[in-house]
Amino acid sequence: MDLRTLTFIVVGASFALYIGIAFWTRARSTGDFYVAGTHVHPVANGMATAADWMSAASFISMAGLIAFLGYDGSVYLMGWTGGYVLLALLLAPYLRKWGRFTVPEFIGERYYSNAARTVAVICLIFISFTYVAGQMRGVGIVFSRFLEVPLHIGLALGMGVVFIYAVLGGMKGITYTQVAQYCVLIFAYTVPAVFIAIQLTGNPVPQLGLGGTLLGEGAYLLDKLDQIVTELGFRAYTDGSKSTVDVFAITLALMVGTAGLPHVIVRFFTVPKVSDARRSAGWALLFIAILYTTAPAVGAMARYNLINTLQPGEIGAVDGSLAYAQRPPWFRTWEDTGLLRFTDRNGDDRVQYYNDANPHFAATADRYGWQGNELEVDQDIIVLANPEIARLPNWVIALVAAGGIAAALSTAAGLLLVISAAFSHDLLKSIIAPGITDRQELAAGRIAAGVAIVLAGYLGWNPPGFVAQVVAFAFGLAAASLFPAILLGIFSKRMNKQGAIAGMLTGLVFTFSYILVYKGVFFEPLRENIAANWLFGISPEGIGVVGMLLNFAVAFAVSRATRPPPAEVQELVEYIRIPRGAVAANSAH
Amino acid sequence: MTERDDRAYWRANLKLVGLCLAAWFVVSYGFGILLVDALNRISFFGFKLGFWFAQQGSIFAFLVIIFFYAWRMNALDRKFGVDED
Numbered sequence: 001m002d003l004r005t006l007t008f009i010v011v012g013a014s015f016a017l018y019i020g021i022a023f024w025t026r027a028r029s030t031g032d033f034y035v036a037g038t039h040v041h042p043v044a045n046g047m048a049t050a051a052d053w054m055s056a057a058s059f060i061s062m063a064g065l066i067a068f069l070g071y072d073g074s075v076y077l078m079g080w081t082g083g084y085v086l087l088a089l090l091l092a093p094y095l096r097k098w099g100r101f102t103v104p105e106f107i108g109e110r111y112y113s114n115a116a117r118t119v120a121v122i123c124l125i126f127i128s129f130t131y132v133a134g135q136m137r138g139v140g141i142v143f144s145r146f147l148e149v150p151l152h153i154g155l156a157l158g159m160g161v162v163f164i165y166a167v168l169g170g171m172k173g174i175t176y177t178q179v180a181q182y183c184v185l186i187f188a189y190t191v192p193a194v195f196i197a198i199q200l201t202g203n204p205v206p207q208l209g210l211g212g213t214l215l216g217e218g219a220y221l222l223d224k225l226d227q228i229v230t231e232l233g234f235r236a237y238t239d240g241s242k243s244t245v246d247v248f249a250i251t252l253a254l255m256v257g258t259a260g261l262p263h264v265i266v267r268f269f270t271v272p273k274v275s276d277a278r279r280s281a282g283w284a285l286l287f288i289a290i291l292y293t294t295a296p297a298v299g300a301m302a303r304y305n306l307i308n309t310l311q312p313g314e315i316g317a318v319d320g321s322l323a324y325a326q327r328p329p330w331f332r333t334w335e336d337t338g339l340l341r342f343t344d345r346n347g348d349d350r351v352q353y354y355n356d357a358n359p360h361f362a363a364t365a366d367r368y369g370w371q372g373n374e375l376e377v378d379q380d381i382i383v384l385a386n387p388e389i390a391r392l393p394n395w396v397i398a399l400v401a402a403g404g405i406a407a408a409l410s411t412a413a414g415l416l417l418v419i420s421a422a423f424s425h426d427l428l429k430s431i432i433a434p435g436i437t438d439r440q441e442l443a444a445g446r447i448a449a450g451v452a453i454v455l456a457g458y459l460g461w462n463p464p465g466f467v468a469q470v471v472a473f474a475f476g477l478a479a480a481s482l483f484p485a486i487l488l489g490i491f492s493k494r495m496n497k498q499g500a501i502a503g504m505l506t507g508l509v510f511t512f513s514y515i516l517v518y519k520g521v522f523f524e525p526l527r528e529n530i531a532a533n534w535l536f537g538i539s540p541e542g543i544g545v546v547g548m549l550l551n552f553a554v555a556f557a558v559s560r561a562t563r564p565p566p567a568e569v570q571e572l573v574e575y576i577r578i579p580r581g582a583v584a585a586n587s588a589h
Numbered sequence: 590m591t592e593r594d595d596r597a598y599w600r601a602n603l604k605l606v607g608l609c610l611a612a613w614f615v616v617s618y619g620f621g622i623l624l625v626d627a628l629n630r631i632s633f634f635g636f637k638l639g640f641w642f643a644q645q646g647s648i649f650a651f652l653v654i655i656f657f658y659a660w661r662m663n664a665l666d667r668k669f670g671v672d673e674d
Contacts (some may be wrong), residue, residue, distance in 0.1 A: 211635030
């Protein structure tokens with residue numbers, strides 16, 4: 001059977017599974033639709049959270065990012081896992097005890113203010129739409145690369161599947177679909193990694209193989225990798241180029257941003273008890289860690305494999321580089337997709353891959369007769385081409401396609417749900433038309449989910465030029481706006497409406513402006529995005545941390561200068577701090 | 590259950606949270622970022638130790654921290670009689 005047919009069958013089977021689950025878990029009330037009736041087992045919720053959290057970027061791009069960034073890639077590994085510690089210790093149990101449906105609802109009730117709630121809704125919608133556009137794009141990419149169907153058909157198929165299970169099942173349908181999607185994506189991710197680890201180091205556990213010795217060489221993989229990349233003018237793999245303060249700030253912004261992302265927080269509303277919320281965060285991180293500790297191994301091994309393929313002989317020798325005519329089959333495949341691009345600058349019919357941006361290496365390259373780097377490598381190739389580089393059978397390649405789609409769809413569905421809940425629950429039911437019945441609200445939620453899917457599909461089909469640049473927004477804004485407001489709402493009884501609103505707006509405006517100044521997005525950047533121009537040496541990716549600190553400072557100052565919150569709000573804070581007496585979520589206490 | 594007990598429970602919780610966050614900070618920001626160059630001089634099963642903390646060790650430590658917190662808190666809930674059962 002050829003690869004394309006096999007991929008269609010595997011992807012089609014996974015879709016059939018998701019739709020089957022959707023029919024089995026239809027939502028019958030708003031409680032089902034928003035928080036899956038709070039009946040989700042903590043381990044199942046952990047798995048669903050992991051699938052919800054790990055996006056197309058985690059699955060397709062992260063290992064590649066690490067492969068080319070080396071130590072600097074650690075900001076993503078630590079930043080996108082450490083947030084779960086903050087969630088488990090500072091947010092999840094208390095929000096579960098509070099026991100309602102949405103994040104803006106908490107902010108609105110805790111700060112006794114529809115204005116605060118509306119600010120939270122605006123943050124949520126901005127964060128979630130930024131994120132969802134990237135997911136739909138990921139679905140489209142997998143479809144067009146593995147199934148060779150046009151982008152718009154791939155997008156329409158992906159939207160159709162999400163539509164069925166998100167609109168029909170709401171949070172309940174999404175949860176159990178995400179459990180299935182987690183299984184698909186983790187299997188697809190680890191199988192090629194295990195085989196590559198065995199081929200290179202003889203150790204079947206990629207996490208250990210990364211620290212292992214190379215078969216037939218006896219040298220440690222990482223030492224050897226450091227050596228060969230420096231011989232080609234690159235920075236040593238285990239060294240970083242970012243400044244310590246920037247690595248610190250980016251890691252913290254990603255951690256705090258993770259803990260402040262509404263679609264992640266809301267997953268902890270679905271478990272039965274407060275103690276389950278604590279444990280469930282641990283399960284979520286365990287399932288995430290399986291992929292996140294495999295990724296650095298995949299990155300390092302793939303970088304080593306790639307360079308070994310391109311540099312079969314001695315570096316600098318006339319016949320040391322790979323002859324273009326002898327390139328392996330996977331090289332040809334990925335050249336066709338544009339992820340690998342070869343330009344023979346010195347006309348020797350060989351592929352010279354090195355760092356031509358390193359001034360200290362220029363003289364050496366000149367001596368070798370190299371006239372510039374001849375191979376452009378897209379980072380996505382590291383995961384997508386892995387099974388072919390390791391010469392794995394076709395069914396593994398088909399599985400990687402299904403895994404990439406599962407990662408994108410599961411995240412998209414979670415995001416679409418919080419967007420639709422923000423409309424139907426926070427805006428419609430609470431502010432615009434409080435009189436509607438549960439059934440009407442459920443219908444409104446379904447319509448909002450449907451509209452959000454169409455809009456997300458449009459963004460995936462016709463991405464505004466800035467999608468890639470605004471990922472920093474999602475984390476920075478979550479860190480600077482939602483996280484401090486929720487945290488203070490739980491840990492400071494004295495925090496009041498004025499303080500919270502002033503803090504959120506300060507964090508939001510500061511972070512937004514800083515990113516706009518350096519990234520432009522809607523216009524030409526006002527200042528060049530280089531370290532010398534940054535405030536305290538912190539890049540736009542890490543500036544959410546400064547926004548968060550400003551938020552805390554302003555919130556404290558303003559709250560001390562204004563009246564304390566009313567007695568019933570202080571009682572609410574007492575109530576959420578104690579697990580006893582947690583009830584199933586409902587729309588009115 | 591008196592108000593004083595509730596307050597003692599909350600103080601015990603904050604102490605535990607503080608301890609766990611200190612560990613969270615040390616394994617990632619300490620070992621993985623601030624002290625990375627010093628730790629990289631130590632070899633650890635084929636890894637430079639600082640690099641290992643930044644790419645694997647901190648994640649394993651986060652896991653231990655969360656499960657430890659959940660275990661201690663659930664015990665604390667029972668001790669103060671504020672658990673849900």
